[in-house]
Amino acid sequence: AASANGSVWNATWYEAQATCKSKNKRLCWQSEWTAACEGSKHTPFPYGWKRDHRKCNMDNQWLTPKKGAHGFLFAEKDMGLRLLELSRLDRSVPSGSQETCQSDFGVSDLTGNFDEWTIYDEKPKEKSRWASLKGGAWGHVRNQCRASSHSHTPDELYYFWSFRCCADAEGAPQFGQRRRQARALRMRYQQQQGLLAVQCSVDAIVGGRR
Secondary structure: EEEEOOOOEEHHHHHHHHHHHOOOEEEEEEEHHHHHHHHHOOEOOOEEEEOOOOOOOOOOOOOOOOOOHHHHHHHHHOHHHHHHHHHHHOOOOOOOOOOOOOOOOOEOOOOOOEEEEOOOOOOOOEEEEEEEEEOOOOOOOOOOOOEEEEEOOOOOOOOOEEEOOOOOOOOOOOHHHHHHHHHHHHHHHHHHHHHHHHHHHHHEEEEEOO
16 A cells, blocks of 8 residues: 555555554445445535546546566555555645535545545455545546446456545444344345235135136
8 A cells, every 4th residue: 555645555455454453443344434425415526416536636638657577566566666656646636725626515525536445335246356446536537426436356456546444433333233133124125025926916816716
């Protein structure tokens, strides 16, 4: 991992989670991240409805990462070479420096700037499993609140990947616990609807035979 503009980046999901844990926090759940981004009006961008690179740090030109004898230089074991390459590729801005890139919940830089590791709180995906990436970084990629990537394993790193840490409010039920309760209620509702549909089908068959 490396540090620039107040952010820790070029980190794996495991490094991100360990860093948050060292601060008595955790990575954000994906749905939690999305809710913070959309705000109270559920907009596709934290600032509103239309894509605007003047409000968040996105749509910058990408630079092609250089490779060395052992792969990409941004992943080199030699930290001098790694940091030199990262400084060349970096198009980030200091965290919180763009007042226009803020949701009405007061959370900054949720779209653009860095792609952020989160905990995926639905059925695990085959490749990314419990990890997902949100935000879209400083280039022209998925820079909307709901979009996410599940194309990478938790032990991968990339030069525009970062993370933010979340924590439950004091005295509140843990977010994961609330998610499980909501999922259980949804499953119960779906089961009830399924049983109702079966009963209606049985009644229709029986009624047709009379």
